[in-house]
Amino acid sequence: MDKKVPEGVGEKLARLRLKFRSKTEGELDQLAEIASQLTCGDQARPDMTESIASAYSALHRLAGSAGTFGYNELGDHARVLEERLKPLAERLSADIDKDSDHREEDTQQLLEVIAEAQHLRTLLDGTVEPMEGKPGHQPRDSEQDSEVAPDIQVILCGLPEKTAVFLEQALSNYGFLISRMDVESLPLAEKTRMAAVVTSEDELARVSSALEPSESAGNASRPPLLCLGRQDDFNSRYSLAEAGADAFFPEPIDAPKLAERIERLVNDQNEPVSGKILILDDDEYLVTRYCTVLENAGFCVRAINDPETVLSELSEFRPDIMLLDVRMGAYSGTTVAKLIRFDPEWLSLPIVYLSSERDKHVQLEALAKGADEFITKPVSDDYLVRTAQIRCYRAQQLNELLIKDSLTGLLKHSVIKQEVENEHARCQRMSHVSSVAMLDLDHFKAVNDQYGHRTGDVVIKALSNLLRHRLRSTDLIGRYGGEEFAVILPECTTDEAQKVLSQICNAFADISFATPDGDLSVTLSAGVAALNAFASGSDALDAADQALYERKTSGRNGVTVFHQV
Amino acid sequence: MGEQRGQLQRILYVEDDADIRAVAELALATVGGFSLKSCSSGQEALLEGPDFAPELILLDVMMPGMDGPSTFHAMQADPVLKGVPVVFMTAKVQTEEVASYRELGAVEVIPKPFDPMTLADQICEIWKSKV
Numbered sequence: 001m002d003k004k005v006p007e008g009v010g011e012k013l014a015r016l017r018l019k020f021r022s023k024t025e026g027e028l029d030q031l032a033e034i035a036s037q038l039t040c041g042d043q044a045r046p047d048m049t050e051s052i053a054s055a056y057s058a059l060h061r062l063a064g065s066a067g068t069f070g071y072n073e074l075g076d077h078a079r080v081l082e083e084r085l086k087p088l089a090e091r092l093s094a095d096i097d098k099d100s101d102h103r104e105e106d107t108q109q110l111l112e113v114i115a116e117a118q119h120l121r122t123l124l125d126g127t128v129e130p131m132e133g134k135p136g137h138q139p140r141d142s143e144q145d146s147e148v149a150p151d152i153q154v155i156l157c158g159l160p161e162k163t164a165v166f167l168e169q170a171l172s173n174y175g176f177l178i179s180r181m182d183v184e185s186l187p188l189a190e191k192t193r194m195a196a197v198v199t200s201e202d203e204l205a206r207v208s209s210a211l212e213p214s215e216s217a218g219n220a221s222r223p224p225l226l227c228l229g230r231q232d233d234f235n236s237r238y239s240l241a242e243a244g245a246d247a248f249f250p251e252p253i254d255a256p257k258l259a260e261r262i263e264r265l266v267n268d269q270n271e272p273v274s275g276k277i278l279i280l281d282d283d284e285y286l287v288t289r290y291c292t293v294l295e296n297a298g299f300c301v302r303a304i305n306d307p308e309t310v311l312s313e314l315s316e317f318r319p320d321i322m323l324l325d326v327r328m329g330a331y332s333g334t335t336v337a338k339l340i341r342f343d344p345e346w347l348s349l350p351i352v353y354l355s356s357e358r359d360k361h362v363q364l365e366a367l368a369k370g371a372d373e374f375i376t377k378p379v380s381d382d383y384l385v386r387t388a389q390i391r392c393y394r395a396q397q398l399n400e401l402l403i404k405d406s407l408t409g410l411l412k413h414s415v416i417k418q419e420v421e422n423e424h425a426r427c428q429r430m431s432h433v434s435s436v437a438m439l440d441l442d443h444f445k446a447v448n449d450q451y452g453h454r455t456g457d458v459v460i461k462a463l464s465n466l467l468r469h470r471l472r473s474t475d476l477i478g479r480y481g482g483e484e485f486a487v488i489l490p491e492c493t494t495d496e497a498q499k500v501l502s503q504i505c506n507a508f509a510d511i512s513f514a515t516p517d518g519d520l521s522v523t524l525s526a527g528v529a530a531l532n533a534f535a536s537g538s539d540a541l542d543a544a545d546q547a548l549y550e551r552k553t554s555g556r557n558g559v560t561v562f563h564q565v
Numbered sequence: 566m567g568e569q570r571g572q573l574q575r576i577l578y579v580e581d582d583a584d585i586r587a588v589a590e591l592a593l594a595t596v597g598g599f600s601l602k603s604c605s606s607g608q609e610a611l612l613e614g615p616d617f618a619p620e621l622i623l624l625d626v627m628m629p630g631m632d633g634p635s636t637f638h639a640m641q642a643d644p645v646l647k648g649v650p651v652v653f654m655t656a657k658v659q660t661e662e663v664a665s666y667r668e669l670g671a672v673e674v675i676p677k678p679f680d681p682m683t684l685a686d687q688i689c690e691i692w693k694s695k696v
Contacts, residue, residue, distance in 0.1 A: 012591055013681060020584045060627060064656030065585050067678025075678055079656070 020069045021124065024062070028121040031058050035114045055114050056082065056089045062120070074123045080185070081120075085113045112182050119179035122153055152266050153177045153195040155223070157186060158203025163228065163253070167198065169514060170255035170458075176262065186210040193270055196262045201229035201240060208244035224265035228253060256407065256457050263409070275320035275392030279303040280310055280336070281354060282328040286377075290323065290384065297385040299392070307331045310339075314346060320399070321391045323375075326355035326366060334369040341370045348398065350391045354379065405479040407457060408464035416478025416486045417538070423476075423488050424537035434531040435497035437487040438544040439463075442523040442556045444483040451515050456483075459522050463508060470504050486541065488531070494561045497528045501559045509557060523557035530562075573692040577619035577646075578603040579610040579636060580654070581628040588681045589623075597685025607636030615645035621692065622646070623675075626655035626666070634669060641670075650696045652688070654679070672696055 034051045059082040066075030088109055154176045156164050168178050183206050186197070199207040204227050211222040224246045229236060232250035240248050247261050277299050281287045287303045294301045302317050304310065307328055314322075322340075326333035333353060340346050351371040356378075357363055363374045375387060403415045411419065420436055427434050441447075441459065448456040460483060467477050467487065476488040489497050505524045513520045527547025534540040543562040551560035576599050580586045586603050594601045602617040604610040608631060614622075622640070626633035633653055640646040653666045656677040663674045672695040675687060 006595055009591060009595055012595070013588070016584065016587050016591065019587075023584060060656060061582060064627075064677035065582060068585065068588055068681055069678075072678075 017069045020065070021071075024066070024071075024074075024124060025121070027058055027062075028117075028124060031055055031114075031117045032121060035117055052085070052089050052114070055117060056085050059085060059117065071124065074120060077120060077123055078117075081113055081117055084109075088113070112180070116179070116181050116185060119155075119181060122177055122179055125177075152263060153179065154262060155186070155195060155197045156180045156199075157197055157207050158183055158199045159228070160200065163200070167253070167255070167258075170253075171259055171262075176259070183207055183210050194266055195223040196226060196266050197223050198226045198228065198258075198262075201227055201231070201236070204240060204243050204245055211244075224262070224269060226258070226262065226265070256454070256461060259461065260407070260409065274298040274300070275388075275396060276300045276302075276317060277321055277323060277388055277392070278313060278317055278319035279323045280307060280328070280333075281305070281323070281325035283325070293381045293384055294388055297388070299388060307336050310336060311343075314340070314349075319349070320395045321350040321352060321388065323352050323354055323388075324371065326353050326357060334366045334371070337370045348395075348402075350395050352387065352391060408461055408479050410464050410467075410485070411476060411478035413478065413480055416476065416480065416488070417541070419476050419478070419488055420486070420531070420537035420541055422537075423490055424531055424534075424540065426490070427532040432491050432532070433493050435489040435492045435494050435528055436531045436537075436540050436544050437489065437497055437501055437526050437528045437559075438480065438541065438548045439467075439485040439487065439501070439524060439526045440548055440552070441483040442525055442552075444522070447520065447522060451517055451520060455513065455515050455520065458513060459520075462511060462513070463524065466504060466508055466511075470500065470507070486544075494528050494530050498559045498561050501526045501528065505558055525551040525556045526559040527551055528559060528561045573599065573620055573689065575600045575618065575620045576602070576623060576688070577610060577614050577617055577621070577649075578623045579605075579607060579628070579633075580623075580625040581605055582625075585625075585677075589679075589684065592679075592681040592684040593688070596682065597688065599685065599688075607631030607633075607639065610636060611639055611643065611646075614640070615643055618645060619649055621688070621696070622649050622651045623688075624651055624653050624671075626653050626657070634666070637669060637671070652691060 034055050037051065059078045062078035063075055063082050066072070066078060154171055156167055156178065157180070159167070164180055168180070172178050183203060186207065187210055197207060197211065208225060211225065225244055226247045226249065227240050227245035228249050228251060229240065230251055237248055246265055249258055277294055279287055279290055279301065281303070282305050284305060287305065291301045291303050302313065302319070304313055324333045324337060333355070337351050340349065340351070352373045352375055353366060353371050354375050354377055356376065357366070358376060367374060373387065373391070375384070403412055404410065405412050423434055441463065444456065447459060463485070464477070464479070467485065471477065471487065471489070474490055478486045480486040505526065509521060509523045511521060525548060527544045527550065529540050529543035529547060531537065531540045534543060547560045547562035551558060576593060578586070578589060578593065578601055580589060580603065583605070586605065590601060590603055593599045602613065602619065604613060606628065624633040624636055637651055650672045651670065653671045653674045654677055655662070655674060666674050673691045679687070
């Protein structure tokens with residue numbers, strides 16, 4: 001059968017594929033809708049039978065068709081769910097009024113299967129279209145998704161129904177993709193890197209071992225595992241840590257904290273550990289070697305031979321850690337370490353000694369002068385890289401705590417203010433145009449008063465996430481005050497800044513927050529100023545603030561650019 | 566089974582899902598070069614099938630209303646469609662199920678999802694060996 005495939009078939013197939021995709025997206029949303037209805041408490045029985053029938057037929061269709069369009073994983077998963085749903089669905093429709101004990105159990109199982117069906121949408125979203133024959137325009141749906149949609153997937157597994165419903169609700173406000181799964185299907189879950197699993201202390205051991213196999217398959221690490229539990233004492237925490245939990249949250253669950261932790265764990269796992277390392281050693285040959293090894297491992301390295309330049313290098317390079325030779329001609333490394341600690345700014349800088357000293361007591365004496373670790377020369381490449389990774393990781397974690405706001409993960413007030421000055425200096429030096437913006441949530445006090453501070457926190461966190469997703473990675477975002485934010489947009493005109501911030505305002509106004517007192521949406525006002533047009537960074541911030549004030553008095557919900565009068 | 570008359574040309578195809586129908590049309594008409602008549606339901610196939618005089622009938626098993634097997638039964642009452650070899654397509658490929666369709670008189674069962682690039686070859690193969 002070596003017929004040649006007629007021309008244009010690939011392109012037509014691709015078009016059909018996209019058509020199928022957008023239709024299926026709609027169907028899966030419906031399925032998710034059914035699932036959330038069914039899982040949200042008591043539903044009238046006849047309705048339920050119907051919903052289950054329609055879920056079943058949707059799954060059947062997917063099982064038979066998705067593979068034809070190249071969505072094999074989606075099809076396979078749908079088939080597994082379909083087969084599990086089949087006997088239950090048939091029984092439920094057959095003996096409608098009989099044997100209610102039995103049905104109670106069935107129902108629970110059904111709900112689990114259907115809840116898992118919500119995960120299918122993630123599978124579809126995760127399937128990348130092949131480039132060949134892809135039409136020029138992006139399908140509107142997926143574009144919209146990728147804008148507001150989150151990149152972190154949270155799998156709820158082995159949780160009591162009530163907790164799962166609560167978390168689904170609470171976490172989705174933070175822009176996570178939530179799906180429910182039972183322990184058996186965990187290994188089936190798509191191996192996405194941006195995922196975390198939340199489970200209960202009762203199921204932790206099973207969930208943890210269900211996640212194991214993925215480890216043997218290649219070097220991929222398993223997703224972070226967060227555990228919820230009733231007991232909060234040392235022994236139960238110890239056994240959870242032993243069973244493989246990466247984080248523990250006692251009940252009642254603090255959703256904002258949980259969300260923050262999920263984000264941090266997932267990001268930590270996916271950001272390769274790297275950092276900036278300053279090396280001071282008078283042996284040029286060794287230094288070159290360290291540099292090569294560490295640079296190959298992804299670090300940014302600067303090496304100096306002359307101890308006299310160390311302070312200026314520190315200020316300019318701002319390393320995460322420092323490697324310091326103990327004996328450098330006339331200078332002693334331990335004394336240099338002490339000297340570095342004169343400056344409070346460098347009190348927290350991890351210093352690692354490089355030395356051929358083997359005597360533990362001498363080593364200890366040297367550490368007492370103000371360093372953190374001793375590496376004995378000759379040092380293997382591997383050991384050097386691992387030490388640097390561990391030290392940099394800890395240093396960055398601590399640094400995060402120092403410079404970032406704990407609720408939002410954005411830069412703290414003092415830090416963003418300093419960054420504005422830094423960027424102002426860069427503007428002067430490189431003569432480029434940058435913008436600075438002040439943002440403020442509209443009528444936020446009323447939100448706090450009416451819906452409570454917890455809801456207020458959710459709103460603030462959601463805006464932080466939106467800003468992070470929508471702005472470039474080179475833009476800097478800070479939490480300036482309670483509901484006030486400052487943004488630095490380097491190499492960006494005020495026109496461009498106004499455009500992107502207006503889009504953010506619109507997107508934010510579209511977000512609906514579910515609260516016990518009904519749905520809530522909040523708008524946002526912003527003022528923009530050209531950083532380079534002012535004598536100092538703080539002048540530019542004041543101007544942006546003034547523009548913000550103008551916007552507040554002229555209707556809110558939008559962006560105003562500062563104009564000199 | 567019917568006598569072999571060389572190359573297969575005319576296929577009657579019954580499938581309720583429009584997306585799948587579109588791909589199958591592409592796979593059979595464009596890629597396979599068959600003359601294809603596709604219908605969205607058993608009823609439509611019974612109405613329009615006889616005029617088309619197919620040499621082979623492809624029937625989806627699970628369709629709302631009149632499913633594949635009942636369409637098959639109804640076709641046996643039609644003088645033109647009666648005896649035309651039937652191939653079922655189904656997403657369920659458990660052995661008992663396949664056996665039951667064979668018993669019904671199907672020459673073959675094609676599992677879904679099918680690969681649009683090789684569906685035509687699969688049909689040719691069936692036509693050569695089974696019909």
